[in-house]
Amino acid sequence: MKTYNKLVRDKIVDIIEADGRIAKYRILDNDEYRQELNKKLQEEVKEYLEDNNIEELADIVEVIYGILNSMNVTIEEFEKVRIKKQEERGAFKKKVYLEEAE
8 A cells, every 4th residue: 555644626536536546544633634735835936946837836725725715715705805905016017126225
């Protein structure tokens, strides 16, 4: 049996079992869940940086949605924070690379 010891998407166990294999798993408590989401975020960012693949970006967003859910923050609330910050400080569209400031 292959060992994973990591957070996986909700349907992965069903997919494994539908393939006739056996999956050993457990449901995490809230503290473990947050820790594993943070690990998963690092894993997905690392994979994106290696591949520059849009699917990895989708995985990153899915993990972020999971983190927001674990914090009881809606996507709408999160978007308000993001937009407010964008309005106050800008986005990353102009490709500005700050070298020095006094």
